[in-house]
Amino acid sequence: MSEKKSILEKISEGQVWKSIFRGGGVPTTRRQRMMVVLNSVFLHLHPVRLPKHAVKLKFTWCMGGLSFFLFLILTISGILLMFYYRPTIEYAYTDIIDLTEQVPFGIMREIHRWGAHAMVIAVWLHMFRVFMTGSYKPPREFNWSVGVILLVLTLLLSFTGYLLPWDQLAIWAIAVGSNMAGATPFLGSEGPGASLLAIGDVNFITKASDARFGLIGGRFLGEATLLRFYVLHCIGLPFIIMIFMAVHFWRIRKDGGISTPV
């Protein structure tokens, strides 16, 4: 065979390519295509082969994948935003204004905010699809529950991020939400049963020790709240959600991959 090799083929059979992708060449045979998935740390989230309905958009809606993709978009845009944002009452608002007014073609904040809304919707629709295909049924019960936790964490991530611009929209939305914590049964100073947790006249649950105080780090929304929400938003919740995501993805594979008719 004296066929001329294309540049692409030459590169893909060279030493550099082979060393990076474990085995070179354009994957054309069935075996080679299977090895592509097995040899890649990223692709091996997937199985090697799938039932044919699993690649159809009308079945999957791609919402689970989109949720994960949005998580990545939000992580990257969030890291970029962290370079410019200082979580103090003095600077938070002006840093956001700077972002919109000083950065030419700056849309990182837009990407982050609309991406967050889109992620909430994508997670909801993913759940909707999983329900409508009955995919929560055995053996996938536990993974459904993990998914519910991921949904809650998604909402909490969005909620904590809502405060960070420190404008009127932000603090009053968070005020409405965090006031609810003050009404937690037994643990909120205005919740039912809180007055029962007392010795004599000494109440344990007061405005300065209840669930709301713990959430916002003070009696009123302020410096401590902003820092608390910032840390939760950037480190705390992403850390937790990543653990649950790992379990979620792993269990998809362990429970037999995408659900199929019995």
Place this chain on the structure above:
Amino acid sequence: MEGFKSLINYISNPTILFTAILVGFPFVFPPNDWFYNVNKKLKIDKLWTKKGLFVMVAVTIVFFVFGLGDSDFRSIVLKPDNVPISGLIILLIFFTWLSMSQAYENDKLMDEGKPVDEYYEAPNDKVLVWPDLVYVELISLVLFSAFMLIWSIGLPAPIEQPANPSESPNPAKAPWYFLGLQEMLVYYDPWYAGVVLPSLIIVGLMAIPYIDRDPNGSGFYSYKNRKLSASIYLFGWLVLWNVLIVIGTFLRGPNWGFFGPFEYWDSHRLEALTNVNLSELFYVKWLAMGLPSNILLREAPGLIIMFIILGVLPVLLAKTLLKKFYDELGYSRYAIFVSLMILGVLLPVKMYLRWFFNLKYVISMPEYFFNF
């Protein structure tokens, strides 16, 4: 034109809108055989054909386009943070259609004794992830990134005046995805609407696979074999969650008053609120005497009613209407299922009691912050 707008304003009042949805719901998403047959007989399942989708989407879009001509409608719908919710409405219609049309299609195939659309024979009907899945993912990713870029360039993220803790906006709204819960604050106290109810939703969602244990219908769209569970889920998801979000976002104005989509948000509009507690109704209005000073005696009517609803009713149902479930689920699963169902039904019940009888609380113990 003005007449049409005031008609829309009138029928979007929660009393009418919610009642219409409540009555129509079981016919569109039938929970049992009787409703299912009516659904088929009245040809409501035509909604899940291509023509049905076209009509639903067209009506929604025409409504929005028509509405945007109105300045009050425009000012609320085009608020940056509300734009995703308009998108959500269209997405919900589309994806409800997409799942229901495939479910009805599969139901038909199963009636004819044919395998469902998702049926495959391993290993022959399997495809390789590389390239069959990877390229679908790549295209979705590129298209979606393009969509995000266009959205982000076209619509600036909202930024209002700097935070001022001493000046509260009217209305002060939670982030949009919590507005269904905030709507519930009208009917329940914060400890319930803001803390217990969300916890119950989370627990209830996680409990679904442990209560609906019928292994049939896993891995493909279907409706006929799982009418009840699908209907309950769709009711919670579409009506109690999303309809309330839409109401909370678009139709709730200053002082959390109701405003039609074409109505000006007048913050000085007066609303006479003369809500009364059950104890006041019972002792003052019906028995024509003063309220007893003993708290337990005062709240006895409400406590007894709640005891009957949560303590006696589940037992009665287990022996009669829901006997089948009790036998199938066993004691603890049945108890969880029925409690969640009853508390879910109480949400609309309380709404109606408020609308028609101005009932504030069934049990009212402000001494202990315990109002229900």
